[in-house]
Amino acid sequence: xxxxxxxxxxxxxxxxxxxxxxxPAPLLPDAEPYRVLGTEAAxxxxxxxxxxxxxxxxxxxxxxxxxxxxxKQGRLAxxxxxxxxEACEVAAALALEERDWLFPSYRDTLxxxxxxxxxxxxxxxxRGDWHTGYDPYEHRVAPLSTPxxxxxxxxxxxxxxxxxxxxDVVALAMxxxxxxxxxxxxxxxxxxxxWQAPVVFLVQNNGFAISVPLAKQTAAPxxxxxxxxYGMPGRLVDGNDAAAVHEVLGEAxxxxxxxxxxTLIEAVTYRIDAHTNADDATRYRGDAEVEAxxxxxxxxxxxxxxxxxxxxxxxxxxxARDAAEAMAADLxxxxxxxxxxxxxxxxxxxxxxxTPQLREQHAQLRAELDAEHDTHGGAHx
Amino acid sequence: xxxxAVKPATMAQALTRAMRxxxxxxxxxxxxxxxxxxxxGVFRVTDGLAEEFGEDRCTDTPLAEAGILGTAVGMAMYxxxxxxxxxxxxxAYPAFEQLVSHVAKMRNRTRGRMPLPITIRVPYGxxxxxxxxxxxxxxxxxxxxxxxxxxxxxTVADAYGLLRASIASDDPVVFLEPKRLYWSKADWNPEExxxxxxxxxxxxxxxxxxxxxxxxxxxxxxxLEAAEAAREEGWDLEVVDLRSxxxxxxxTVAASVRRTGRAVVVHESxxxxxxxxxxxxxxxxRCFHHLEAPVLRVAGFDIPYPPPMLxxxxxxxxxxxxxxxxxxxxxxxx
Ligand SMILES: Cc1ncc(C[n+]2csc(CCOP(=O)(O)OP(=O)(O)O)c2C)c(N)n1
Numbered sequence: 001x002x003x004x005x006x007x008x009x010x011x012x013x014x015x016x017x018x019x020x021x022x023x024p025a026p027l028l029p030d031a032e033p034y035r036v037l038g039t040e041a042a043x044x045x046x047x048x049x050x051x052x053x054x055x056x057x058x059x060x061x062x063x064x065x066x067x068x069x070x071x072k073q074g075r076l077a078x079x080x081x082x083x084x085x086e087a088c089e090v091a092a093a094l095a096l097e098e099r100d101w102l103f104p105s106y107r108d109t110l111x112x113x114x115x116x117x118x119x120x121x122x123x124x125x126x127r128g129d130w131h132t133g134y135d136p137y138e139h140r141v142a143p144l145s146t147p148x149x150x151x152x153x154x155x156x157x158x159x160x161x162x163x164x165x166x167x168d169v170v171a172l173a174m175x176x177x178x179x180x181x182x183x184x185x186x187x188x189x190x191x192x193x194x195w196q197a198p199v200v201f202l203v204q205n206n207g208f209a210i211s212v213p214l215a216k217q218t219a220a221p222x223x224x225x226x227x228x229x230y231g232m233p234g235r236l237v238d239g240n241d242a243a244a245v246h247e248v249l250g251e252a253x254x255x256x257x258x259x260x261x262x263t264l265i266e267a268v269t270y271r272i273d274a275h276t277n278a279d280d281a282t283r284y285r286g287d288a289e290v291e292a293x294x295x296x297x298x299x300x301x302x303x304x305x306x307x308x309x310x311x312x313x314x315x316x317x318x319x320a321r322d323a324a325e326a327m328a329a330d331l332x333x334x335x336x337x338x339x340x341x342x343x344x345x346x347x348x349x350x351x352x353x354x355t356p357q358l359r360e361q362h363a364q365l366r367a368e369l370d371a372e373h374d375t376h377g378g379a380h381x
Numbered sequence: 382x383x384x385x386a387v388k389p390a391t392m393a394q395a396l397t398r399a400m401r402x403x404x405x406x407x408x409x410x411x412x413x414x415x416x417x418x419x420x421x422g423v424f425r426v427t428d429g430l431a432e433e434f435g436e437d438r439c440t441d442t443p444l445a446e447a448g449i450l451g452t453a454v455g456m457a458m459y460x461x462x463x464x465x466x467x468x469x470x471x472x473a474y475p476a477f478e479q480l481v482s483h484v485a486k487m488r489n490r491t492r493g494r495m496p497l498p499i500t501i502r503v504p505y506g507x508x509x510x511x512x513x514x515x516x517x518x519x520x521x522x523x524x525x526x527x528x529x530x531x532x533x534x535x536t537v538a539d540a541y542g543l544l545r546a547s548i549a550s551d552d553p554v555v556f557l558e559p560k561r562l563y564w565s566k567a568d569w570n571p572e573e574x575x576x577x578x579x580x581x582x583x584x585x586x587x588x589x590x591x592x593x594x595x596x597x598x599x600x601x602x603x604x605l606e607a608a609e610a611a612r613e614e615g616w617d618l619e620v621v622d623l624r625s626x627x628x629x630x631x632x633t634v635a636a637s638v639r640r641t642g643r644a645v646v647v648h649e650s651x652x653x654x655x656x657x658x659x660x661x662x663x664x665x666x667r668c669f670h671h672l673e674a675p676v677l678r679v680a681g682f683d684i685p686y687p688p689p690m691l692x693x694x695x696x697x698x699x700x701x702x703x704x705x706x707x708x709x710x711x712x713x714x715x
Contacts, residue, residue, distance in 0.1 A: 131490035142458070143490050147482045153448050154483070157455025157463075164411075164437055165459070184478070187448030194443055349493040350528055352551045355581070355628035 022231045029224035029236040033268045036243035037305045045243045047311050053091060053242040054306060055320045057299045060086040060110045062324035064273070066331050067109070067123060071277040075335050076126050080107045084272030087242035087298035088204045090114045095249035096172055101140045103155040103173040107204075108144065111174065115139045119327065120334045129339040148179040152188030152201065159197040159256075170198045170256045172249070178209020180223050189264065193230040198256035200249060201264045204239060206271035211284040227264035239267030240298040243305070270296075343369060390569040392540045392562050396426050396502075399544035400464060404434050410548055411456065413440040414449055414466030414502075423468060424504060424563055446476035450501065454483050457497040464548055470505040471514035477522070484553045485528030500547045501555050505533075506599045506649050508561035508696055510689040517686055518650030520598075523555040524626050524659070530580055531626040533557035535601035537567035539624060542578030550580060559599035583630035585637060589619035592643035592709050595634055595660055597623040600647045600697060607702040616706055626656060634660070635667040642673040643709040647697055652680030674711030 036042050064083045070076040082089055085107075093102060093114035104111050109122045116139040124133025125144055132143040142158075145151035155173035162169035179185060180203055192199045203223050207214060220226055227234030237248045245267055252263035270293035274281035281290075306312035347354055347362040354362065390398075404410045412430055414422070418441035421428030431439040442449050446467060453463035467473035473480075480501070488496045507516030523531045530552055534540040540558075547554035586601060587608050594604040601622045608618035621637050623630065638644045644664055646657040657678035664676050679697045687695045 130492060131486075132492070135494045136458075136491055137494065143487075143495075147478060150451065150478060150482060153451025153479070154455035154458065156448075157452030157457075158459045159455070160452060161456040161459035161461045164461070171455070183475070184447055184451060187443075187445040187451065190443055190445065191448045191452050345492065349489045349491075351488070351530070351628075352496060356631060357628060 024228050027228045027231070027233045029222055029227070029234040029266070033236045033238040034244050034248055035238045035241050036247060037241045037301045042243065042305055042309075045247075045305075047309070049094075049246065050243060050302065050306055051311060051316075053087075053094070053246065054299070054302050054312065054316075055323060056090040056094070056114055057086045057242060057302060058320040059324045059327055060090055060114070061299060062328045063110060063113065063119065063331070066328040067126075068273070068277055070123075070332070070335055073336075076123060077128050078276050078278055079123075079126055080276045081273035082107050082110050082271075084293060084298070085204055085206055085239065085269045086110060087245055087302075088202065088239045088267045088269055091242045091245035092172060092174065092202050092249050095246055095253050096170065097253075099140070099167070099169050100253070101142065101155065101158055101169065101171045103142045103151040103158075103171060104144050105148070105151065105174055105176060105179065106144050106146050107176065108174050112139075112141045112144065115141050117141055119331050123331075123335065127335070127339065129341055130345070149175050149182035149184040149188070151175075152184055153191060155199050155201075156188050156192045156195070156197050156262075159192075159199045160195050163198060168198075168257050170200065170253050172200045172202060172253070174202045174204065176209060177203060177205040177207070177214050177223060178212065178217055179203075180226065181217055189226070189230045189232070189262070192262040193232045196259070196261040198259075199262040200252040200256055201262065202249065203264070203266045204269055205266050206239075206269050208271060208275070208284070210275045210279065213284070222266055224264060224266035230264075232262045232264055235263060235265045237265060237267050239269030240296050240301060242298055242302055269298075387568045387570045389566040390537055391564050391566050392534070392537050392558075393424060393426050393564065395537045395541040395569060396544055396558065397428055397430070399541045399548070400427065400430060401433065403462075403464075403545060403548040404430065404438060407462065407548075408438075409460060410462045410464060411438050411440065412464045412466070413442050413453065415442060415444055415468050417441060417466050422466060424560065426502070426504075426558070426563070427466065446473060447479050450476040450479040450484065450499075453499050454479065454487070454497060457499050458487075458495060462498045462500075462548060464500045464502065467501060467503045469511075469515050470503055470517040470519045473501075473503050473519065480523075480529070480555075481526050485526045488552065489528060496551045497553050498548075498551050499553045500544070500550075501553065502544075503555060503557050504560040504563075505557045506559050506561060507686060507692050508599060508649075510692070511560075512689060513686070516689075516692065518648070518681065520557055520626060520648075521650060521654065521656055523557075524656060528553065529627060530554040531557065532580055532624060533559060533598035533626065534624065535559065535562065535586075535598055535622050537565065537569050539578055539622075541569075542576060543580065543624065545577040546580050549577065554580070557598060561599050562602070565602070578624070581625045581628040581630060583621050583623045583625070583633040585619060585633070586622045587618070587620040589617040589641065591615075591617045591641060592645065592706055593619045593621055593634075593637045593641045594645050594647055594702065594706075595621050595623065595637075595664070596647040597626065599649055603698060604647050604702060607699045607706070610699055611703060611706055614703070614707075618706065629660075629663065631663060631667060634664060638664050638668045638676075639671045642671050644668075644672075645677045645679055645702065645705045645709070647679045647702055649681045649696055651683040652678050653683045655680050674709045677705045677708060679705045 121133035224234035
């Protein structure tokens with residue numbers, strides 16, 4: 001008998017306590033992204049919802065275009081457009097109830113706006129007048145998070161706290177495909193599953209993390225598969241199909257609210273624009289790929305469905321366009337006004353009470369500003 | 382008048398008592414961390430809290446420091462007051478991203494709308510024979526992060542008073558627990574705990590006329606010992622216990638140095654880029670005309686924390702402090 005054969009003969013019995021904690025089968029995502037538009041399932045979709053989604057998508061696309069234009073005019077330092085991804089942004093936000101919370105990443109301005117955040121306040125971070133322009137408690141939207149995936153544990157903690165307090169509040173946390181490689185992604189999913197926290201994680205897989213394609217980010221069959229290891233269901237959805245995104249998110253939100261715990265959803269989509277206005281996407285992808293995704297445009301998909309069902313005509317399209325134009329005109333006008341800044345803000349919000357050290361520094365700045373004022377006789381800038 | 386049963390208590394017991402009283406007084410106070418529940422923490426500082434308040438209020442978390450602090454952020458957003466335990470100084474590092482980018486900045490980012498009342502308890506420092514990664518002095522990282530308060534008690538009474546204040550604070554507080562003082566004892570009446578000590582006030586632990594030792598946390602008892610020993614050499618040393626590194630009590634420190642004219646800063650963490658440099662600079666700026674000698678520093682060496690059998694050579698002890706005090710007989714080179 002060879003050594004290998006001897007080894008083969010040795011069959012250890014499983015350790016005494018061994019039994020799988022969860023049956024993995026129901027946690028696994030479907031092989032194909034779930035779709036509604038253009039399938040039989042579409043007939044069941046609520047017409048009012050579809051029309052609302054359409055209007056929001058058109059408005060969102062116009063917002064992206066306007067914000068990108070504002071970078072060219074120097075009114076915004078930078079803008080990460082979500083053109084092509086509007087269905088994820090809008091349908092996710094609309095799947096929440098008013099009492100729920102949204103934890104967006106830096107690309108998710110549209111989701112914040114869809115939840116009611118003022119379009120100008122949503123851009124304050126990117127314009128540079130302050131880090132967060134809106135009151136997070138007003139519409140229950142956390143600050144747009146720039147460090148990748150760090151907002152995910154916040155969503156878990158908030159949802160957990162709400163449950164402890166007896167509130168049936170759900171938290172929706174959004175992250176990109178690149179963000180799923182971060183340690184905070186793992187820790188957040190693990191905490192959520194262990195605590196059975198009412199959280200929905202939405203990964204917008206738009207193909208790239210700046211220039212790095214998904215294949216260099218993960219070897220998993222899909223990002224939704226990652227859920228299984230944590231003991232939560234993973235769902236795969238066509239991220240350009242607003243009706244599908246809304247349905248899948250709605251189910252996950254309902255499950256979470258009813259005590260069913262967290263869900264990981266991967267929405268498969270594509271970033272049509274570059275990473276930001278400052279990025280050169282031609283360095284890492286070809287036109288053919290982008291064009292293929294243009295054929296699968298979220299607005300076009302919904303337009304086709306609505307038209308086929310007689311829910312949208314040229315007048316309806318025009319109404320959506322007009323509303324979007326009005327929003328853009330208002331955004332343009334307000335963004336073209338110079339921000340009014342108060343240098344005292346620098347010291348006002350570091351601590352509840354400024355430390356003696358900050359009081360001294362505040363006094364120093366005030367003296368500098370007074371001197372400037374006396375010299376130039378002008379207003380503080 | 383009632384007589385109070387004053388009994389010896391350890392710093393660890395005072396810390397436990399502070400959390401217990403805070404939890405009893407305010408249902409939004411939640412304790413969380415690795416092994417804080419059933420075990421009561423590896424130093425037993427959370428002993429009995431899970432039993433008394435339930436697992437929802439004193440929670441054994443998964444083993445993930447970023448996750449612990451990150452979820453605490455969300456809990457604080459929703460109105461809870463998390464008290465987070467980092468098991469050992471060097472194991473808090475995975476949580477630095479959450480600490481620096483979110484905990485320290487959330488109030489500021491949101492123009493004051495979203496304060497985060499989180500207390501982060503970190504057992505720190507050496508002197509207990511711990512193996513690698515169990516003895517770091519990490520205070521300078523916290524001090525260098527605007528938005529955090531950084532406090533460290535040196536007495537049993539302050540352990541109670543400062544932890545109560547930290548939990549009550551609407552700002553995040555890094556609460557550094559000198560682990561070699563966990564078992565230090567003092568006469569203390571646990572039935573009638575000492576008053577809450579406001580954050581940001583240094584205290585003169587021993588008054589003297591010839592020089593000031595400026596110190597905090599684990600080095601306070603060492604400085605007091607050095608001050609006793611220095612009497613034989615004719616030095617009457619004042620010892621200032623900072624208690625709070627951020628905010629820094631310039632007033633108490635400067636008043637002391639103006640009285641004595643000489644100062645030595647003493648701490649365990651490395652000297653280069655360490656807290657002592659900042660403190661010496663502040664003292665010099667405020668007391669230049671009162672100083673009879675440069676402000677000196679007695680610090681740990683600028684080395685990774687040494688193995689336990691060598692740590693006594695690293696930690697600033699009485700001799701090294703006395704040596705520095707001797708050098709305060711400073712005469713300008715001609
Ligand atoms: C912790 C961290 N590391 C690096 C960055 C720099 N960065 C900003 S966006 C980005 C790519 C993110 O890709 P993905 O998560 O797929 O989101 P997407 O931009 O595609 O929406 C990187 C590397 C960051 N913001 N945070």
